[in-house]
Amino acid sequence: MTGGRDGLVELRDIEIFLTLAEELHFGRTAERLHVSQARVSQSIKQQERRIGGALFERTSRSVRLTPLGERLRDRLRAGYGEIMSGLDEAAAAARGHAGVLTVGTMATLYKSIAAVIDLFRQRHPQCELRLREILPTDPLGALRAGTVDVGLLWLPVREPDLAVGPVVHTEELVLAVAADHELADRGKVEMEVLGDYPVVYPAGPIPDYMWEQHTPAVTPTGRPIRRALVVATLEEALMGIAGGSVISPIGSGVAATRQRGDLTFLPITGGPVLRYAPVWRSGGETPLVRAFVQAAADARGTG
Structure with a gap:
C-alpha cells in the first residue's frame, strides 16, 4: 500500500477518495479526515493522473462522481473495509x-x-x-x-x-x-x-x-x-x-x-x-x- 514511486496508491489516498465519494464536498472531506482541503485536492488529482481519467466532475456549486469514479468507488469500498477490519483485528490481538x-x-x-x-x-x-x-x-x-x-x-x-x-x-x-x-x-x-x-x-x-x-x-x-x-x-x-x-x-x-x-x-x-x-x-x-x-x-x- 506504500510507495507512490512504484505506481502503488497510499492507503490514505484511498481513504480520501472514498470519503470524497461519500461527502461530495472537498471541505467536509478535509474536516472529516483532519487534513487540509489542499491535501484532498492534491490526492484526487494524483489519482486521476495515475488512472488517466477524471473521477469527479467539479463545478463551482457541486462535486459528483463520474461513471469511472463510480466504478472505482464500488470496487474499492469492499476491499478497503476488509483491510481496515484486518488492521483492527491485528491491533486488538496485539493489545490482548x-x-x-x-x-x-x-x-x-x-x-x-x-x-x-x-x-x-x-x-x-x-x-x-x-x-x-x-x-x-x-x-x-x-x-x-x-x-x-x-x-x-x-x-x-x-x-x-x-x-x-x-x-x-x-x-x-x-x-x-x-x-x-x-x-x-x-x-x-x-x-x-x-x-x-x-x-x-x-x-x-x-x-x-x-x-x-x-x-x-x-x-x-x-x-x-x-x-x-x-x-x-x-x-x-x-x-x-x-x-x-x-x-x-x-x-x-x-x-x-x-x-x-x-x-x-x-x-x-x-x-x-x-x-x-x-x-x-x-x-x-x-x-x-x-x-x-x-x-x-x-x-x-x-x-
Whole structure:
C-alpha cells in the first residue's frame, strides 16, 4: 500500500477518495479526515493522473462522481473495509483484546448489567464474550476454578486472592413470604421482623461476611435471626418460603422475575442494599479483564 514511486496508491489516498465519494464536498472531506482541503485536492488529482481519467466532475456549486469514479468507488469500498477490519483485528490481538472473556453473575442480574455488556462488546468486537451463571450460594468457586474470568458479585468481597472493581449496580432487598403468611397483608416491614421468624441459609461455601450483607445474623436491635432451612439454589429457597416454613430477604430483581400466586414480596424499610462489582483473580488479570472493568466503570458513569 506504500510507495507512490512504484505506481502503488497510499492507503490514505484511498481513504480520501472514498470519503470524497461519500461527502461530495472537498471541505467536509478535509474536516472529516483532519487534513487540509489542499491535501484532498492534491490526492484526487494524483489519482486521476495515475488512472488517466477524471473521477469527479467539479463545478463551482457541486462535486459528483463520474461513471469511472463510480466504478472505482464500488470496487474499492469492499476491499478497503476488509483491510481496515484486518488492521483492527491485528491491533486488538496485539493489545490482548482478542480472544474469549467469560463473565459470570447471578441469573437475575443480566438485564441490570446490559449497559456494561453492550459497551464492552462495542469496544472489543474481536473478543468473544461468554456469560455464565454464578450461584449465590457459591459466588467465588467459579472464579477460583478458572471457569469464570470476571464475576459480578455483591459486596463486600474481602479475599486476598481476589481483586474488586467499581460498583456497577445496586439492588434493594424485599422480604419474601408465603402468600398466606401472617405478614403477607402488610404493605411493608422493618428489618426487625426477621427476629420473629426463621429464615433460609445457603448450603454452599459463600463466606459468612458476604451472606451477612444479604441476611444478617441479628436484627437492628441485636436480636438473633434464626436460620432454619438450608438451601443450595434460589428455587429451593422459594419453595421453602412458599411452603410457609421460612421467610427471607430476596433481591428486588429476583422478585420482579418470580411473581407467582404462592409468594408475596414486601418492601423492607431501611433494609440492606446489595452493591455489585466486578471481581477477578488478582493473579489472572489480563488486558481483557482490565478492558471489561473499564467498561463497567464507564457504563456506570454514564448510566
